[in-house]
Amino acid sequence: MIRFFTLVCGLALLSGCEFDSNSTFTNTDDAQSLRSLLDLPDHMPLPAIPDYNPLTQEKITLGRFLFYDTKLSANQTQSCASCHEQGSAFADGLTAPLGSSGHQLVRNSQGLGNVVYHSTLTMEQQWFFELEEQLNVPIRADNPIELGVTDAVLPDVLTRFQQDPDYQTMFNLAFPDTSRDKSNITMNKIIFALASFVRTMISASSPYDKYLLGDKSALTQQQIRGFQLFNGEKFECFHCHSGVNFSSSYRDANTALDALQFPFFNNGLYNVGGDGSYPDEDQGLYDLTLNPTHKGLFRPQSLRNIALTGPYMHDGSIASLRGVIEHYARGGSVTLTGKNAGDGRVSPLKSGLIQGFDATEEEIDAVIAFLESLTDDKFISNPRFSNPFTEQR
Missing domain, CATH: 1.10.760.10 (Cytochrome c-like domain)
Incomplete structure (x- = not known):
């Protein structure tokens, strides 16, 4: 500090x-x-x-x-x-x-x-x-x-x-x-x-951007379906990954200073010791504030070019986009052994937005396809x- x-x-x-x-x-x-x-x-x-x-x-x-x-x-x-x-x-x-x-x-x-x-x-x-x-x-x-x-x-x-x-x-x-x-x-x-x-x-030149600008052929039907799931109440991705930059941590030139949002979430990736803790080497916002309720709080990342930026999570512990979606579908991750063992699904500090959901393989494939449409080759x-x-x- x-x-x-x-x-x-x-x-x-x-x-x-x-x-x-x-x-x-x-x-x-x-x-x-x-x-x-x-x-x-x-x-x-x-x-x-x-x-x-x-x-x-x-x-x-x-x-x-x-x-x-x-x-x-x-x-x-x-x-x-x-x-x-x-x-x-x-x-x-x-x-x-x-x-x-x-x-x-x-x-x-x-x-x-x-x-x-x-x-x-x-x-x-x-x-x-x-x-x-x-x-x-x-x-x-x-x-x-x-x-x-x-x-x-x-x-x-x-x-x-x-x-x-x-x-x-x-x-x-x-x-x-x-x-x-x-x-x-x-x-x-x-x-x-x-x-x-x-x-x-x-x-800002991904297939998704082209679709927004009127080129309805820029996204496949699978990607459009994934877009709908992404913004639906079943997957609920949009709550933390919203807007033009796919993150609720957002501002632009017209954002008033008193209207700025500073969102941080515990997403149930860990639950060391059963009290919501994350691994000692990185407990997120807690490491700066020492407020026990801040353990595991991290800012939502932008999802633009997300298919290119793996592995995922703050510590790179999830290798693939499929693994990320499965993490949220479970409502958290379970670490079975070792010093960081714990069930993130029942973390007392986990965000209420991370409830878990049932998803078919086809639905997961569609959301992954949509996330891949955020890749900007230019x-x-x-x-x-x-x-x-x-x-x-």
Whole structure:
């Protein structure tokens, strides 16, 4: 908790502003300019962009290079892209990745598509409202170590960029109102540029989107049936996975701050000891609040490109989409042996939405087919998001 507040407060001081701003675009030209920068189709709402870090092409370009550059890890072995691969919708296909120092992480890597539309960032963090806050954790935290840029090594990491003429040019273009002294490259600017790039990762060209826009041949009859089941009271998927981003954790540029929702749910994945606990290494929101009723609370993920981002759940413990649906059909999962043994179906902390249901194989197949229609082939091959260093070779 101390490390968390130190990181957030430090970034707030550097930026000289508070993290409660929310951009609302009343000027048509400004809105259209943002749509152009994001390559945002008309059926997608304008995302919320914080006033203290306005989006520019120069910051997006710089952020793209930083995202793929291993110089941003303490030992220069990993980049952001090491755990967020474009072909996997910016997840990595692993149960849980290793950090740059070889430390085994406990959290499954999230896909980053449409992350700009979440009301809170990370699976269990109720206080990270902006990417500028969240990015500090994988870059700078020391428990667990991901990129490992602790205070002790920060000067060395910054020097790598300060001594690179190409980065000097990109930083000066991205932040033109600051000194052009090469030593003025800071971690704060790195984070602002990375946040700008990640905000452009909009996925909105799936067969489902085409169907919504009037192409009734874009979905098969099986997928349409799956869509109906997904939004019906039997499967009840829509309660947690709703709206344009298929998550109840949502905001856009027109969402009033006092109307923001911060949903977290215990879905009965574990019931260690019979009191609703999750494995000690990751108990979700409880690890931050120490409120016993918060054990196992995690934020609903977006389901866009979900067929590409397995394995599933916060710990990657369910290998397939079929396994996920079967988990909810049971009303929870049962761990028979080991230190995490328990019956999640009877967890006292499980959400009342997870009741279980009877489903035929045909119905499960239909819902899986619908979820597969959320795969956006354009997104995973878009050169706007690809590795710029590969292009230079």
